[in-house]
Amino acid sequence: MLMSDAPGFPCPHCEQSITTTIQRLFSGRIYCPGCGLELRLDEQSSQEALSAAQRLDDAMQQAEAMKADALSFNHLQPQTSEQSRGRRSRPRRA
Numbered sequence: 001m002l003m004s005d006a007p008g009f010p011c012p013h014c015e016q017s018i019t020t021t022i023q024r025l026f027s028g029r030i031y032c033p034g035c036g037l038e039l040r041l042d043e044q045s046s047q048e049a050l051s052a053a054q055r056l057d058d059a060m061q062q063a064e065a066m067k068a069d070a071l072s073f074n075h076l077q078p079q080t081s082e083q084s085r086g087r088r089s090r091p092r093r094a
């Protein structure tokens with residue numbers, strides 16, 4: 001999944017923008033693309049925030065999947081030609 005607005009933060013050493021993902025955060029190691037500085041997650045202090053972020057991320061992935069499903073043609077019924085032609089003041093209902 002490609003995200004144009006990936007979350008990120010400036011490197012504390014060289015201030016290059018470091019982008020990361022929840023998944024990468026959970027792997028515990030993030031490297032600055034500019035200077036190669038390794039940033040490690042303080043798991044104990046951030047565990048609560050991370051689990052909340054993980055839940056949010058899961059929910060967002062579910063929402064994306066549901067959105068993709070809704071936008072697919074699975075739920076669209078083709079209109080019969082009778083209905084599409086008869087769009088006047090008196091809609092026909094069965």
Ligand SMILES: [Zn+2]
Binds near residue numbers: 014015033036037
């Ligand atoms: Zn850096």
